[in-house]
Amino acid sequence: MKCGRVRDLLPAYAVSALDAATWWAVDVHLQRCPRCAGEAQPLLEGAMGLSAIAAAGIALPPALKRRVLEGIGGTRRPLPHPSPPAWRGVLTGIALAALLAVILGLGVGVFHRQARLQGQIEDLAHRLRVLETLQDARLAHLATALLAMQQREDYRTETLARSLHDLRQLVYWSATSDLRIIGVKGTPSAPTAYGVLMAPPEGRVALLVILGLAPLPPSHVYQVWLVQGDQRISGGTFTVDKAGWAQVLVHPPEPLTSFDGLRVTIEPLQGSLTPTGPLVLAADLLRR
Amino acid sequence: MGVEVAYQDLGDTDLLALIAAGRKGALEALYTRYARHVFGVAYALLQDVGMAEEVVQEVFMAVWQKAHMYTEARGNPRLWLLSIAHHRTIDLLRRRRRKGEVGTPLSLLQPSPEISLENDPDDEAASQECRARLLRALRQVNPDQREVLLLTYFHGLTQREVAQRLGIPLGTVKTRIRLGLLKLRSLLGPWTETDL
Numbered sequence: 001m002k003c004g005r006v007r008d009l010l011p012a013y014a015v016s017a018l019d020a021a022t023w024w025a026v027d028v029h030l031q032r033c034p035r036c037a038g039e040a041q042p043l044l045e046g047a048m049g050l051s052a053i054a055a056a057g058i059a060l061p062p063a064l065k066r067r068v069l070e071g072i073g074g075t076r077r078p079l080p081h082p083s084p085p086a087w088r089g090v091l092t093g094i095a096l097a098a099l100l101a102v103i104l105g106l107g108v109g110v111f112h113r114q115a116r117l118q119g120q121i122e123d124l125a126h127r128l129r130v131l132e133t134l135q136d137a138r139l140a141h142l143a144t145a146l147l148a149m150q151q152r153e154d155y156r157t158e159t160l161a162r163s164l165h166d167l168r169q170l171v172y173w174s175a176t177s178d179l180r181i182i183g184v185k186g187t188p189s190a191p192t193a194y195g196v197l198m199a200p201p202e203g204r205v206a207l208l209v210i211l212g213l214a215p216l217p218p219s220h221v222y223q224v225w226l227v228q229g230d231q232r233i234s235g236g237t238f239t240v241d242k243a244g245w246a247q248v249l250v251h252p253p254e255p256l257t258s259f260d261g262l263r264v265t266i267e268p269l270q271g272s273l274t275p276t277g278p279l280v281l282a283a284d285l286l287r288r
Numbered sequence: 289m290g291v292e293v294a295y296q297d298l299g300d301t302d303l304l305a306l307i308a309a310g311r312k313g314a315l316e317a318l319y320t321r322y323a324r325h326v327f328g329v330a331y332a333l334l335q336d337v338g339m340a341e342e343v344v345q346e347v348f349m350a351v352w353q354k355a356h357m358y359t360e361a362r363g364n365p366r367l368w369l370l371s372i373a374h375h376r377t378i379d380l381l382r383r384r385r386r387k388g389e390v391g392t393p394l395s396l397l398q399p400s401p402e403i404s405l406e407n408d409p410d411d412e413a414a415s416q417e418c419r420a421r422l423l424r425a426l427r428q429v430n431p432d433q434r435e436v437l438l439l440t441y442f443h444g445l446t447q448r449e450v451a452q453r454l455g456i457p458l459g460t461v462k463t464r465i466r467l468g469l470l471k472l473r474s475l476l477g478p479w480t481e482t483d484l
Contacts, residue, residue: 008462010466011462011465011466011469012440012446012447012462012465013371014371014465014469015374015437015440015441015465015469016371016374016375016377016378016440016441016444017440017441017445017446017447017450017465018446018447019446020375020379023375027371030362031357031359031362034361037361037362037363038363040363041363041364041367042469042470042473043466043469043470043473044363044364044367044370044371045364045367045473046468046469046470046471046472046473046476047370047371047374047441047469048366048367048370049422049425049426049472049473049475049476050426050437050441050442050472051325051328051329051370051373051374051441052325052418052422053419053422053423053426054328054329054332054333054442055324055325055326055327055328055329055332056328056416056418056419056422057328057416057419058324058327058328058331058332059324060323060324060327061327061337061341064323064327064341064344064345065316065319065320065323067341067345068319068323068344068345068348068349069312069315069316069319071345071349072312072315072348072349072352073312136309137302137305137306137309137311138305140305140306140308140309141302141305144305144308144356144358144359145359145360147359148359148360148361151359152361228459229459230463231459231463273466273470
């Protein structure tokens with residue numbers, strides 16, 4: 001499922017207003033796409049308000065906890081996480097042995113002193129075990145993070161491959177006579193900016209080429225919006241190079257002919273759910 | 289070798305890392321933190337203690353088995369957990385509806401002592417205060433948006449079913465859900481553990 005489609009479904013995902021298969025498809029996408037997951041956060045937080053309304057004033061059946069914990073007993077499948085390095089166990093053994101040697105060296109006959117040292121040994125051993133446990137957890141967390149990085153890398157590769165495919169399609173379409181080329185004009189906020197939108201009439205991909213937009217600080221991006229009545233559907237974010245040049249592939253969720261216009265605004269780095277910043281570019285798609 | 293770790297002092301993300309490493313104590317801590325919320329949602333929607341307990345068991349089993357799949361990129365762990373819980377609840381609700389076993393619709397905007405299983409007077413007072421605050425926020429949401437949120441979140445209708453029932457375009461349903469959720473979020477502000 002593509003990001004544009006997922007973002008269109010996010011409100012319904014947040015309130016489980018999708019059929020089960022679509023809900024899981026969105027959920028799987030969110031596992032691998034941090035940007036879509038970021039867009040889902042505020043919606044899920046709103047939904048959590050609804051769940052809190054439902055949950056307020058209800059107590060847990062006391063016996064449920066025992067049943068849940070018993071239920072998971074024995075169901076564990078081994079999960080991949082790094083084993084603690086063998087040297088750590090050896091070092092732990094050496095440390096304990098050294099401490100024992102110290103005790104013997106001080107004299108077996110001094111019982112109270114031995115008892116005190118024994119207590120210290122147990123305390124140290126306990127601390128070592130706690131440290132080992134925490135280290136295991138940190139290593140497991142690191143492995144999870146590495147896995148996530150790998151997934152993100154795979155996702156970027158897939159995205160690049162898809163973009164290349166789309167660009168090839170556009171090159172093919174550019175050779176046909178029905179390619180739509182629509183002028184995009186700068187607004188008073190960006191009077192020197194201009195661009196063109198190229199797309200086949202019924203296509204689900206369009207190429208937006210822009211010149212003359214000012215480079216933005218790292219905290220902000222330009223965001224494309226497709227206008228349909230009073231709705232604004234995000235078409236993705238982009239930045240421009242030093243010369244104010246950018247080319248953006250836009251994936252409309254419906255054929256481009258079903259939209260009234262295209263807008264570009266300045267938004268925070270993560271993008272916005274609806275336009276919040278100044279309008280810098282606009283195009284009318286209806287009269288084309 | 290048994291090691292005492294103060295699980296209750298750890299954050300949700302750390303607890304999930306420990307659950308992924310097979311630490312049952314971490315799951316118990318997460319259960320203590322969120323099981324009441326999960327059960328409350330399931331009970332409020334299903335109106336059946338047995339089925340609500342089934343949801344809690346399934347959700348925490350899923351956490352136990354899938355904790356390694358959680359990544360910080362998914363955002364707040366409790367949102368992940370509660371979205372799984374609500375989805376599972378809605379799934380059961382729709383099955384009951386298909387079988388004709390539709391329970392009494394939940395009247396959220398009215399006081400509902402009939403769903404309270406609370407027996408500690410202090411807890412009950414705090415819960416009622418929390419509920420009143422949440423309901424005040426919900427009442428401030430635009431009525432059209434609120435209606436769509438109630439039909440989807442509490443009655444289990446899909447967005448298409450809502451569009452058909454209200455006779456409005458699907459796009460309008462999507463917009464109302466989005467705006468209603470964002471409005472509710474802005475009214476309730478940041479969440480804390482005590483809100484749950």
